[in-house]
Amino acid sequence: MAKHTTLYQHGTLALLVPGLLRGTMTMGELLKHGDTGIGTGEGLDGELIILDGKGYQVDASGKVNLVPDSFTMPFANAHYARYSPLAELENVSQDDLNEQVVSLSRAANTFFSIKITGSFSDVKTRAVRKSEPPFHTLAQTARNQKIFTKDQVKGTLIGYYSPELFDGAAVAGFHHHFLSDDHQFGGHVLDFHLDKGDVSYQLFDTFEQHLPVNDKDYMQHDFSTDNIFESIHTSE
């Protein structure tokens, strides 16, 4: 049964830091928890965006690939979409938009998602490059990421907002992924300007955190020596 007030998360942002990058959930399993979402593949294999029940990967060459159900992930979010209109906005920067969304939604102390469809300019994205075991740390991966830019593009942005208290489990504040309407451009959003678009949002009362308890490397890892927060805020 679809629960429209639950945000599901597999893995944590923190486990990416020391490179615990085994794919511990398949896309097929993730899609049982939502039709909309974001994530990354095993070994940090690109940037994922899930729209209307289909998973798309932006790989390190910038190509957009449809993801099979067998594709595995160390970290992903999903939810069942039931967005409500929040605002029609024109000519706003990413920072302005984030600020307006928090102010309009009055939801800084809970998890929510935003969806923006419209015309964007100066969109800057990145896609990480897959490493094979022994996996790279997040900092090593970040050094090998590819940056893509697009002057003008129509598309969909899916973003998640997480309260500060959950920093490390999730990305505190906003975490946006993008896919162009023509499926030729996308990735983890670093910057954008919204020329004109519809902003909708969906508030969650429940954050369902699933951990990879069957992954021995995760369960036996000593996180106390990782500099989780510094690494996350440098890399994300």
Next chain:
Amino acid sequence: MAKHTTLYQHGTLALLVPGLLRGTMTMGELLKHGDTGIGTGEGLDGELIILDGKGYQVDASGKVNLVPDSFTMPFANAHYARYSPLAELENVSQDDLNEQVVSLSRAANTFFSIKITGSFSDVKTRAVRKSEPPFHTLAQTARNQKIFTKDQVKGTLIGYYSPELFDGAAVAGFHHHFLSDDHQFGGHVLDFHLDKGDVSYQLFDTFEQHLPVNDKDYMQHDFSTDNIFESIHTSE
């Protein structure tokens, strides 16, 4: 349907710090998420322990009361019990026991519960005292808490372990509540010695965090000026 691998939590430890103590979930609702758990009442009204589907409150006079379904709580944990034997232990201190449990369970990176039944000595508990609106902060409440001790007592300890990453949402490390077999003694455990008892544990792969999104005071609170972590580790 009972999900034995899910730990449900209503509210966060962090919201107790500035005194967001309105009861935002009833015991009746909580019991739909488990038959076992811990928590506190509106205004920090005592220490709760849920055993076999029944909620008990240790109030600030030390009395144990059966809690009605209409009783409301700002913060509570619940799960459906399906414990597995971990060890039979004799003559161990709280610190030794906690250390042995983490070592035996190999589960420091996920949430789990322990249940200990047996003979305890030198049990030291506390119970907080209810405040009325405007509610006290956690630090103010801690100054008014009552301490109880028992030289020899048979009973049940329910504990939850949370990974360090979730500190602030939950209590990182162990959080134990106790109820004596004769229902005359209990509370939030500060210290104990286990003379002889059976230790069982239950591992969770999912932490289901429910937030009081309908509570305006919670949603509008600015947590950035609360010294959440310092206050929690002084008071808990």
